[in-house]
Amino acid sequence: MSALVWKLLRQHISIGQLTGFFLANLFGMMIVLLSVQFYKDVIPVFTEGDSFMKKDFIIATKKISTLGSFAGKSNTFSPEDIADLKKQSFTKTIGAFIPSQFKVSAGLGMQKAGIHLSTDMFFESVPDEFVDIKLDKWHFDEETHTIPIIIPRNYLNLYNFGFAQSRSLPKLSEGLMGLIQMDIMMRGNGRVEQYKGNIVGFSNRLNTILVPQSFMDWANKNFAPNAEAQPARLIIEVNNPADPSIASYFQKKGYETEDGKLDAGKTTYFLRLIVGIVLGYFGVPKLIPNISPVLPSLVLGVLGIVLAMLWIHSQNHRWESGKYRPLATKIVEEDEPEMCGA
Secondary structure, three states, rough: HHHHHHHHHHOOOOOHHHHHHHHHHHHHHHHHHHHHHHHHHHHHHOOOOOOOOEEEEEEEEEEEHHHHHHHHHOOOOOOHHHHHHHHHOEEEEEEOOOEEOOEEEEEEEOOOOOEEEEEEEOOOEOHHHHOOOOOOOOOOOOOEEEEEEEEEHHHHHHHHHHHHHHHHHOOOOHHHHHHEEEEEEEOOOEEEEEEEEEEEEHHHOOOOOEEOOHHHHHHHHOOOOOOOOOEEEEEEEEEOOOOOOHHHHHHHOOOOEEHHHHHEEEEHHHHHHHHHHHHHHHHHHOOOOOOHHHHHHHHHHHHHHHHHHHHHHHHHHHHHHHOOHHHHHHHHHHHHHHHOEE
């Protein structure tokens, strides 16, 4: 049967045609495989927790002044402060950093490597929607006596490139840290209990030692039932980090943002706009075949000019304060003496 099929194919298709079909299929398969690889490489840019295409968050704190420290002024956010923030036009959602109201100590040891660390520490929690890692391991089960923990990625970097480097200790990878269990001791309300702590992820967004909200509610209720947990930090999802009303509101209220996240958010916002402009320029003619390519170019050109003007206007305060001088100004100032001499 196969010989008959091959005989029929040879009568109607030449060896050259078969070779051409084979090469065309091979080329098509290469395109498909490259597309799949490109998709796998690019999709984290749009979906991971630190992606520039995802939501914009800023972390707000109250300024701590010298006079306020001596006067014992509280730096926590009251329910009225949070309610007022929720009313602002730039706010989408707000989450509070809830601190532990009991004493916590942790021990970490690897006898074969000669490592043993022990220290007092603290826990904080935020609602799950603000966590920037996968949540499949992010749950607390009281029966297992195991606490999932997220630590900032820069904590691990400090150990590897600071402490371990100076003490000639072995470096720890993120994968290895996930295999290490910590001994967590909690004290409060006349109770002393020991739990195991597992590091389930490393955060680029949240600079704290994070535990699930469900665990924090349970632990504060059992180890510090009479203490009220007041947040000293808030995480805010904003519509547009470049909105000038955010900076003016924070300045009026005496709030600060961590690590210049407001400026970083502005850069992210403009980067997303640029991506949208590029996609719009190449996508509009495809979606509307009869449209002239001149029209999208004109619209996007005007939009680019407006964005440039807004960016210049946003940096004007730096120029006026003497912190920044445009390159054109430096060139003109350097050329003025020569022109006067001539």
